[in-house]
Amino acid sequence: MASQLPEQPVGALAKSPEPAQTPNSSTSLLKGKHVSLRPLNITGDIEALYNSLCGPENDRLWTYMPGGPFPSLATFEQYLDKLSADTFAFTIFTHPPTSPSSSSEAGIPENSKVVGITTLMSIVPAHHRIEIGHVIYGEALKRSTAATECVFLLLEHAFGLGYERVEWKCDSLNAPSRSAAGRLGFRAEGVFLRHMIIKGRRRDTAWFSIMAEEWENWGRQAIHIWLSEENFNAEGQQKRRLEGIRDGLMLKVKKEDDIVKEQIQPARDDTHEA
Numbered sequence: 422m423a424s425q426l427p428e429q430p431v432g433a434l435a436k437s438p439e440p441a442q443t444p445n446s447s448t449s450l451l452k453g454k455h456v457s458l459r460p461l462n463i464t465g466d467i468e469a470l471y472n473s474l475c476g477p478e479n480d481r482l483w484t485y486m487p488g489g490p491f492p493s494l495a496t497f498e499q500y501l502d503k504l505s506a507d508t509f510a511f512t513i514f515t516h517p518p519t520s521p522s523s524s525s526e527a528g529i530p531e532n533s534k535v536v537g538i539t540t541l542m543s544i545v546p547a548h549h550r551i552e553i554g555h556v557i558y559g560e561a562l563k564r565s566t567a568a569t570e571c572v573f574l575l576l577e578h579a580f581g582l583g584y585e586r587v588e589w590k591c592d593s594l595n596a597p598s599r600s601a602a603g604r605l606g607f608r609a610e611g612v613f614l615r616h617m618i619i620k621g622r623r624r625d626t627a628w629f630s631i632m633a634e635e636w637e638n639w640g641r642q643a644i645h646i647w648l649s650e651e652n653f654n655a656e657g658q659q660k661r662r663l664e665g666i667r668d669g670l671m672l673k674v675k676k677e678d679d680i681v682k683e684q685i686q687p688a689r690d691d692t693h694e695a
Contacts, residue, residue: 436633440546441583444509450528451511451574454648455567457529458539458574461510463501469535470512471497473559482557485592487619508540508555511575515567536562539571541579549585556598563597566648569663572605573644580636587636589629592619602629604663606640638674643667 451458474482475491483489491497504510514533536559543552553575562568579587589607591598603609607629616626631640646652647663654660 435549436585437549437583439583441549441551441585443544443546444541444578444582446509449509449511449578451578452528453570453574455516455565455570456574457514457516457533458511458571459514459529461501461505461512461538463498463505466512466535467494467498467501470501470538473534473536473561474538474557479559482559485595485598485619486555486557504538504540504555508542509544510538510540510555513537513539513558513562513571515562515565534561536567537571539575541575543588546583549583550588551579551582551584551586552588552590553579554588554590566653566657569605569644570648572601573641573648576631576636577641580633585633587631589631590626593625593627595627599627599629602627605631606635606643606663606667607631608635639667639670643670 446460449458449460471491471494473479475489475497477490480490483491488500488503489497491500501510513536514529515536516530517532538555538557539553540555541551542554543550545551553572558568562571576587589598589602589605591602593599593612599609608631610628610630613626613628615623617624643663643666646666647659647661652660
């Protein structure tokens, strides 16, 4: 009689056997309270983007990026052409402090300012995987409420399209990007050594990710609470840090899971004894 082979472990079933949706320029205007993300229009956006992101005063913005800095509008246009071919790119607009009731033809409040670029990239619909990358913020956007909302809108959009994993990758020496990933709820997964060569230099790449379940259970709510008006005083200073809000929500979910396990365990024991 043949010996019984041990059972082989297998992964959990995907939420859906169908591919996730591919980002579509006709439905991808992402609008929040402080910021709007509109699919990149090189012809219409390039001059404002160049003024916001280029010039000698902005050279440091490009240290860890695969391209730049750009000495001319023509070289910047070449970069944007390649970016548009390789990724789904967005132009970032910050809204005026008091958004007018009227909007531009694209649905963005009038007098909004172009302040940066962000993209969805490494898009693999069949495996429900996508990445936020090529993020370049002008100085006016860095460490701002609008910057947090920018990532919130991208995460909400990506998970809404059916992706189960959103990635964030950066040069391991890029401390601000690594810090931002952790603050926003991305889980550190490790460092790929000598992963790339950028501008003639070796790059070790730090990998981060957030899963659909993490976003649904605490990630979305944490950023939503942090962005609320109640979380800021009259001077615009935060009352609670995003990390603290998220930690509290994660602890609550864990306690609820523990309660469910305690309720299920006796039933399992009774069944076993029977």
